[in-house]
Amino acid sequence: MSVDFIILAAGNSSRMKSSLPKFFHTIAGKPIIRYIIDTINECSPQNVIVVTQDKIKDSEYFSDVTVKIQPEPLGTADAVKCALDALSSEYTIILCGDMPLISAEHLKNLAKTSSKNALIAMTLPHEFQHMPYGRIVLDNGKFDKIVEYKNATDAEKLISLANTGIYKIKTESLKKYVPQIRKNADSGEYYLTDIFNFIKEVEVIQSPDYEAFHGINTMQDLAKAEAFMQNQLRQKFMANGVNLVSPETVYFSHDTQIENDVVIEPNVIIGNNVKIGAGSHIYAFSHIQDCCISQNVEIGPFARIRGNSSFAEGAAIGNFVEVKGSVFGTKTKAKHLAYIGDTTIGEKTNIGAGTITCNYDGVSKSKTAIGSNVFVGSNSTLIAPITIEDNTILGAGSTFTDTVPAGSLAIARQRQINLEQKANDIWRKKGKK
Numbered sequence: 001m002s003v004d005f006i007i008l009a010a011g012n013s014s015r016m017k018s019s020l021p022k023f024f025h026t027i028a029g030k031p032i033i034r035y036i037i038d039t040i041n042e043c044s045p046q047n048v049i050v051v052t053q054d055k056i057k058d059s060e061y062f063s064d065v066t067v068k069i070q071p072e073p074l075g076t077a078d079a080v081k082c083a084l085d086a087l088s089s090e091y092t093i094i095l096c097g098d099m100p101l102i103s104a105e106h107l108k109n110l111a112k113t114s115s116k117n118a119l120i121a122m123t124l125p126h127e128f129q130h131m132p133y134g135r136i137v138l139d140n141g142k143f144d145k146i147v148e149y150k151n152a153t154d155a156e157k158l159i160s161l162a163n164t165g166i167y168k169i170k171t172e173s174l175k176k177y178v179p180q181i182r183k184n185a186d187s188g189e190y191y192l193t194d195i196f197n198f199i200k201e202v203e204v205i206q207s208p209d210y211e212a213f214h215g216i217n218t219m220q221d222l223a224k225a226e227a228f229m230q231n232q233l234r235q236k237f238m239a240n241g242v243n244l245v246s247p248e249t250v251y252f253s254h255d256t257q258i259e260n261d262v263v264i265e266p267n268v269i270i271g272n273n274v275k276i277g278a279g280s281h282i283y284a285f286s287h288i289q290d291c292c293i294s295q296n297v298e299i300g301p302f303a304r305i306r307g308n309s310s311f312a313e314g315a316a317i318g319n320f321v322e323v324k325g326s327v328f329g330t331k332t333k334a335k336h337l338a339y340i341g342d343t344t345i346g347e348k349t350n351i352g353a354g355t356i357t358c359n360y361d362g363v364s365k366s367k368t369a370i371g372s373n374v375f376v377g378s379n380s381t382l383i384a385p386i387t388i389e390d391n392t393i394l395g396a397g398s399t400f401t402d403t404v405p406a407g408s409l410a411i412a413r414q415r416q417i418n419l420e421q422k423a424n425d426i427w428r429k430k431g432k433k
């Protein structure tokens with residue numbers, strides 16, 4: 001059965017009190033609107049239409065959908081009206097763009113129902129009874145109407161069957177009735193829920209997953225959705241054999257990939273685009289993003305990894321080491337207090353404590369290449385662009401500016417001189433015996 005999807009995303013997001021439209025706020029590093037589009041894409045849609053505002057129509061997040069503009073936010077029915085000419089399938093599923101936690105299963109169930117019209121209703125548990133969702137009024141077990149919470153009577157407010165705002169409607173009926181919906185006298189808006197004054201034959205699909213239909217209207221809603229998603233990610237990784245020592249203190253991204261037997265210590269933050277191979281150990285308080293960590297790698301504690309970095313098997317990054325845009329070969333180590341940026345390092349190289357790659361000259365970035373089996377002495381400064389060839393030793397406390405040829409020992413610091421008795425002379429002059 002061919003189904004078109006309309007995502008309503010033209011509202012003002014005024015309750016967010018943010019300059020960024022709510023659809024672009026992120027949950028586990030992914031914008032709200034992409035959750036919905038990606039979920040719909042799992043349901044083999046015919047057309048996906050996003051109704052949005054003119055000022056955000058060119059967003060990169062809309063690259064794979066049809067965008068329709070609602071010139072003014074005059075209500076959900078007015079928004080659907082703006083999409084009508086893009087519909088070509090027999091059925092249309094309409095949903096709000098602020099509901100990132102719904103699953104493809106919910107939408108697939110709705111799409112495959114044989115009823116001409118259907119909607120998903122959530123059964124609110126007692127503690128969510130006060131939530132301002134529209135209520136589904138049944139008459140003898142059959143659909144009667146939807147009342148908006150603000151217009152509901154006290155008795156209607158106690159109805160636990162709430163409108164998720166997800167509907168399947170025969171496209172023909174949608175095109176016929178949406179233009180006939182009248183403005184709500186109180187709010188001046190056109191309510192899509194009023195279409196059910198015309199369409200009476202509606203299957204009500206009841207779902208107990210009220211958490212999945214959580215809409216994002218405020219920053220509090222956003223934080224709740226983040227907490228829900230983080231918890232799901234933690235459960236998923238633990239179920240796959242990842243050892244989270246203190247799960248509630250570890251944060252993941254929607255796209256994090258972790259193999260089994262990885263240990264993640266408390267207070268680790270994993271940003272977008274991270275893969276971690278089996279047997280690796282991420283020590284406490286590390287912040288890692290945009291990197292590929294192979295098997296049996298050690299990271300942290302207090303490590304900062306970013307900018308498309310990679311670590312081959314057995315590599316190790318220690319305390320207070322920052323790595324950006326760099327490649328670490330097998331068993332290469334930087335265990336203490338270093339900054340390694342825009343650098344490629346071969347195998348079994350040891351980067352001493354306090355090593356800094358100077359990749360930025362105030363105008364442009366340059367690269368550092370370090371070979372295999374290199375020993376970089378502590379407190380080395382490597383001024384890029386520079387190449388350190390294989391099997392070299394770099395003397396501690398040096399500043400290197402030129403290529404170090406394979407097999408060489410390089411030192412770039414002043415030779416030590418000892419002036420015998422000079423210190424004693426000074427002490428004596430200062431009167432300190």
Ligand code: UD1
Pocket residue numbers: 008009010011012013051070072073074075076078079096097098132133134135146148162163164165191192193215217
């Ligand atoms: C709507 C439903 C309510 C349901 C709830 C579920 C209506 C009248 N009410 O209420 O029954 O319980 O969703 O979350 O439909 N939008 C536009 N253009 C507009 C107005 C809204 O695109 O002119 C979009 C919003 O950006 C949002 C969605 O439509 O994504 C829903 O609008 P919102 O104002 O949040 O409706 P609710 O009050 O939540």
Ligand code: CA
Pocket residue numbers: 096098215216217
């Ligand atoms: Ca809403």
